Amino acid sequence: MSxxxxxxxxxxYASPPCFMHELQADFREMPRQxxxxxxxxxxxxxxxxxAARLALPADTRAAYAQTIAAKLDRxxxxxxxxxxxLYWPFRGEPDLRGWAETVRARGGxxxxxxxxxxGQPLIFRIWRPGEKLEKGVWNIPIPAAGEPVVPDIVVSPxxxxxxxxxxxxxxxxxxxxxxxxxPRRPRVIVGVGYAMQRIATIYPHEHDIAMxxxxxxxx
Numbered sequence: 098m099s100x101x102x103x104x105x106x107x108x109x110y111a112s113p114p115c116f117m118h119e120l121q122a123d124f125r126e127m128p129r130q131x132x133x134x135x136x137x138x139x140x141x142x143x144x145x146x147x148a149a150r151l152a153l154p155a156d157t158r159a160a161y162a163q164t165i166a167a168k169l170d171r172x173x174x175x176x177x178x179x180x181x182x183l184y185w186p187f188r189g190e191p192d193l194r195g196w197a198e199t200v201r202a203r204g205g206x207x208x209x210x211x212x213x214x215x216g217q218p219l220i221f222r223i224w225r226p227g228e229k230l231e232k233g234v235w236n237i238p239i240p241a242a243g244e245p246v247v248p249d250i251v252v253s254p255x256x257x258x259x260x261x262x263x264x265x266x267x268x269x270x271x272x273x274x275x276x277x278x279x280p281r282r283p284r285v286i287v288g289v290g291y292a293m294q295r296i297a298t299i300y301p302h303e304h305d306i307a308m309x310x311x312x313x314x315x316x
Contacts, residue, residue, distance in 0.1 A: 098308055135300045139265060146257050146265075151188040151240050153291070158189060161314035165289055166196035168312045172283055173250055176205030182221045182248035182283075185238050190254040191289050201225070208246050210271070211239045218275040220245040251276070252284045255290040255311065257299060258270050262308040264288045265299040276306050 120225070153161075186192040197207045208221035212234040222243035224230070233239035253272050257265035258266050266272060276286065288308040292315035299305070 121151045143256050147188055149293060161291055162191040164314040165191050165312050166193055174257055176200045176203055179205050179249035180208050180246055181205050183252050184254055187237050208248055209240055218278045219271050221248050247279055248283050250285045252289060253289050255288040255294060257294050257296045258288055258311045259296055259298045262311050263301045263305055265297045273304055273306050287312055
Protein backbone atom coordinates (compact mmCIF):
# COMPACT_ATOMS: atom_id res chain seq x y z
CA MET A 98 0.00 0.00 0.00
CA SER A 99 1.45 3.38 -0.95
CA UNK A 100 0.38 6.52 0.85
CA UNK A 101 -0.06 10.21 0.08
CA UNK A 102 2.66 12.73 0.83
CA UNK A 103 2.93 12.92 4.62
CA UNK A 104 4.51 16.36 4.41
CA UNK A 105 1.40 17.90 2.88
CA UNK A 106 -0.13 20.20 5.44
CA UNK A 107 -3.83 20.54 6.28
CA UNK A 108 -5.72 22.14 3.46
CA UNK A 109 -2.79 21.88 1.06
CA TYR A 110 -3.17 20.10 -2.23
CA ALA A 111 -0.70 18.69 -4.69
CA SER A 112 -2.45 20.73 -7.37
CA PRO A 113 -4.07 24.12 -7.73
CA PRO A 114 -7.85 24.31 -7.12
CA CYS A 115 -8.64 22.44 -10.32
CA PHE A 116 -6.08 19.89 -11.45
CA MET A 117 -7.20 19.58 -15.05
CA HIS A 118 -3.68 20.82 -15.87
CA GLU A 119 -2.40 17.32 -15.07
CA LEU A 120 -4.06 16.05 -18.25
CA GLN A 121 -3.54 16.66 -21.92
CA ALA A 122 -5.47 19.75 -23.02
CA ASP A 123 -7.64 17.85 -25.50
CA PHE A 124 -9.16 15.78 -22.67
CA ARG A 125 -11.22 18.85 -21.78
CA GLU A 126 -13.12 18.29 -24.98
CA MET A 127 -12.98 14.53 -25.61
CA PRO A 128 -10.26 12.02 -24.72
CA ARG A 129 -8.51 10.44 -27.65
CA GLN A 130 -9.50 6.89 -28.35
CA UNK A 131 -7.34 4.18 -26.88
CA UNK A 132 -5.55 2.05 -29.46
CA UNK A 133 -7.83 -0.79 -30.52
CA UNK A 134 -5.53 -3.49 -29.17
CA UNK A 135 -5.41 -1.82 -25.73
CA UNK A 136 -9.19 -1.47 -25.67
CA UNK A 137 -9.56 -5.18 -26.46
CA UNK A 138 -6.99 -6.10 -23.83
CA UNK A 139 -8.68 -3.97 -21.16
CA UNK A 140 -12.06 -5.49 -21.97
CA UNK A 141 -10.66 -9.02 -21.63
CA UNK A 142 -8.89 -8.14 -18.38
CA UNK A 143 -12.06 -6.65 -16.92
CA UNK A 144 -13.98 -9.83 -17.69
CA UNK A 145 -11.22 -12.02 -16.23
CA UNK A 146 -10.75 -9.97 -13.07
CA UNK A 147 -14.45 -9.57 -12.35
CA ALA A 148 -15.01 -13.30 -12.79
CA ALA A 149 -12.14 -14.05 -10.39
CA ARG A 150 -13.53 -11.57 -7.85
CA LEU A 151 -17.01 -13.07 -8.03
CA ALA A 152 -15.53 -16.54 -7.56
CA LEU A 153 -14.26 -15.63 -4.09
CA PRO A 154 -16.44 -17.10 -1.33
CA ALA A 155 -18.66 -14.54 0.37
CA ASP A 156 -17.02 -15.09 3.76
CA THR A 157 -13.58 -14.53 2.21
CA ARG A 158 -14.70 -11.24 0.69
CA ALA A 159 -16.16 -10.21 4.05
CA ALA A 160 -12.89 -10.96 5.84
CA TYR A 161 -10.93 -9.05 3.20
CA ALA A 162 -13.27 -6.07 3.58
CA GLN A 163 -12.58 -5.93 7.32
CA THR A 164 -8.83 -5.85 6.69
CA ILE A 165 -9.24 -3.18 4.03
CA ALA A 166 -11.36 -1.08 6.39
CA ALA A 167 -8.66 -1.19 9.08
CA LYS A 168 -6.07 -0.07 6.54
CA LEU A 169 -8.32 2.75 5.36
CA ASP A 170 -8.56 3.98 8.94
CA ARG A 171 -4.77 4.27 9.11
CA UNK A 172 -4.52 5.92 5.72
CA UNK A 173 -7.41 8.36 6.01
CA UNK A 174 -6.94 9.30 9.65
CA UNK A 175 -9.56 11.30 11.51
CA UNK A 176 -12.54 11.96 9.21
CA UNK A 177 -14.37 14.40 11.50
CA UNK A 178 -15.79 17.27 9.49
CA UNK A 179 -14.86 15.68 6.17
CA UNK A 180 -16.89 14.20 3.33
CA UNK A 181 -15.84 10.72 2.24
CA UNK A 182 -16.97 9.65 -1.22
CA LEU A 183 -17.53 5.91 -1.01
CA TYR A 184 -19.53 3.52 -3.25
CA TRP A 185 -22.30 0.94 -3.03
CA PRO A 186 -20.71 -2.53 -3.49
CA PHE A 187 -21.29 -4.12 -6.88
CA ARG A 188 -20.26 -7.44 -8.43
CA GLY A 189 -18.06 -8.67 -5.59
CA GLU A 190 -16.41 -5.34 -4.70
CA PRO A 191 -15.25 -4.95 -1.07
CA ASP A 192 -18.33 -4.10 0.99
CA LEU A 193 -17.31 -1.11 3.11
CA ARG A 194 -20.75 -0.10 4.33
CA GLY A 195 -19.76 -1.13 7.85
CA TRP A 196 -16.71 1.12 7.63
CA ALA A 197 -18.97 3.93 6.44
CA GLU A 198 -20.85 3.69 9.74
CA THR A 199 -17.61 4.18 11.67
CA VAL A 200 -16.82 7.25 9.55
CA ARG A 201 -20.19 8.74 10.51
CA ALA A 202 -19.67 7.81 14.16
CA ARG A 203 -16.41 9.79 14.12
CA GLY A 204 -17.98 12.92 12.70
CA GLY A 205 -17.53 12.39 8.96
CA UNK A 206 -20.20 12.10 6.31
CA UNK A 207 -20.59 9.70 3.41
CA UNK A 208 -21.33 10.67 -0.19
CA UNK A 209 -22.25 8.25 -2.95
CA UNK A 210 -21.47 8.69 -6.66
CA UNK A 211 -24.25 9.40 -9.14
CA UNK A 212 -23.96 8.96 -12.89
CA UNK A 213 -25.68 11.98 -14.41
CA UNK A 214 -25.06 11.20 -18.06
CA UNK A 215 -22.76 9.04 -20.17
CA GLY A 216 -19.53 10.85 -20.95
CA GLN A 217 -20.02 13.34 -18.10
CA PRO A 218 -18.39 13.57 -14.64
CA LEU A 219 -20.03 11.93 -11.67
CA ILE A 220 -21.61 13.98 -8.94
CA PHE A 221 -21.54 13.01 -5.26
CA ARG A 222 -24.54 13.28 -2.93
CA ILE A 223 -24.59 12.88 0.84
CA TRP A 224 -26.39 9.77 2.04
CA ARG A 225 -27.37 8.69 5.55
CA PRO A 226 -28.98 5.41 6.60
CA GLY A 227 -32.74 5.60 6.26
CA GLU A 228 -32.68 8.17 3.47
CA LYS A 229 -34.29 7.19 0.20
CA LEU A 230 -32.23 5.43 -2.44
CA GLU A 231 -33.22 4.81 -6.04
CA LYS A 232 -31.78 2.63 -8.78
CA GLY A 233 -29.07 4.20 -10.88
CA VAL A 234 -26.91 2.85 -13.69
CA TRP A 235 -26.58 -0.97 -13.48
CA ASN A 236 -29.27 -0.78 -10.77
CA ILE A 237 -26.71 0.44 -8.24
CA PRO A 238 -28.48 2.35 -5.44
CA ILE A 239 -27.93 6.12 -5.44
CA PRO A 240 -29.27 8.92 -3.24
CA ALA A 241 -32.63 10.01 -4.61
CA ALA A 242 -32.05 13.71 -3.93
CA GLY A 243 -29.51 16.18 -2.66
CA GLU A 244 -27.16 18.87 -3.90
CA PRO A 245 -23.76 17.81 -5.28
CA VAL A 246 -20.88 17.97 -2.80
CA VAL A 247 -17.12 18.05 -3.27
CA PRO A 248 -15.50 15.18 -1.31
CA ASP A 249 -12.41 15.57 0.84
CA ILE A 250 -11.60 11.87 0.45
CA VAL A 251 -12.43 9.64 -2.51
CA VAL A 252 -12.54 5.85 -2.07
CA SER A 253 -13.20 4.09 -5.37
CA PRO A 254 -13.38 0.39 -6.21
CA UNK A 255 -10.96 -1.01 -8.78
CA UNK A 256 -11.39 -3.79 -11.31
CA UNK A 257 -7.62 -3.89 -11.67
CA UNK A 258 -4.64 -1.78 -10.65
CA UNK A 259 -0.92 -1.60 -11.33
CA UNK A 260 2.28 -0.74 -9.45
CA UNK A 261 1.86 2.95 -10.24
CA UNK A 262 -1.65 3.02 -8.71
CA UNK A 263 -3.40 3.42 -12.04
CA UNK A 264 -6.94 2.11 -11.82
CA UNK A 265 -8.68 -0.16 -14.31
CA UNK A 266 -12.40 0.52 -13.95
CA UNK A 267 -15.48 -0.54 -15.85
CA UNK A 268 -14.56 1.41 -18.96
CA UNK A 269 -16.80 4.46 -18.68
CA UNK A 270 -14.02 6.81 -17.60
CA UNK A 271 -16.27 8.31 -14.94
CA UNK A 272 -13.77 8.54 -12.09
CA UNK A 273 -10.95 9.98 -14.20
CA UNK A 274 -13.30 12.53 -15.74
CA UNK A 275 -14.67 13.44 -12.31
CA UNK A 276 -11.30 13.80 -10.61
CA UNK A 277 -10.08 16.00 -13.44
CA UNK A 278 -12.96 18.43 -13.06
CA UNK A 279 -13.42 18.73 -9.30
CA PRO A 280 -12.90 22.30 -8.10
CA ARG A 281 -10.24 21.12 -5.68
CA ARG A 282 -8.18 17.96 -5.29
CA PRO A 283 -9.39 15.60 -2.57
CA ARG A 284 -7.04 15.17 0.38
CA VAL A 285 -6.79 11.44 -0.33
CA ILE A 286 -7.71 9.51 -3.50
CA VAL A 287 -7.60 5.79 -2.77
CA GLY A 288 -8.58 2.72 -4.73
CA VAL A 289 -9.71 -0.46 -2.96
CA GLY A 290 -9.71 -4.01 -4.22
CA TYR A 291 -8.17 -7.43 -3.70
CA ALA A 292 -4.51 -8.32 -4.13
CA MET A 293 -5.37 -10.72 -6.95
CA GLN A 294 -6.54 -7.72 -8.99
CA ARG A 295 -3.01 -6.37 -9.31
CA ILE A 296 -1.69 -6.51 -12.87
CA ALA A 297 1.60 -5.46 -14.43
CA THR A 298 0.13 -2.38 -16.10
CA ILE A 299 -3.21 -1.05 -17.25
CA TYR A 300 -1.45 0.63 -20.19
CA PRO A 301 -2.49 4.07 -18.89
CA HIS A 302 -3.72 6.61 -21.38
CA GLU A 303 -3.19 10.36 -21.17
CA HIS A 304 -6.49 10.94 -19.36
CA ASP A 305 -5.93 8.28 -16.68
CA ILE A 306 -5.25 9.63 -13.18
CA ALA A 307 -3.27 7.59 -10.66
CA MET A 308 -4.65 7.05 -7.16
CA UNK A 309 -2.65 8.26 -4.16
CA UNK A 310 -2.83 4.68 -2.90
CA UNK A 311 -4.45 1.32 -3.57
CA UNK A 312 -5.52 -0.68 -0.50
CA UNK A 313 -6.02 -4.44 -0.53
CA UNK A 314 -6.18 -7.18 2.08
CA UNK A 315 -2.51 -8.03 1.54
CA UNK A 316 0.45 -6.44 3.34
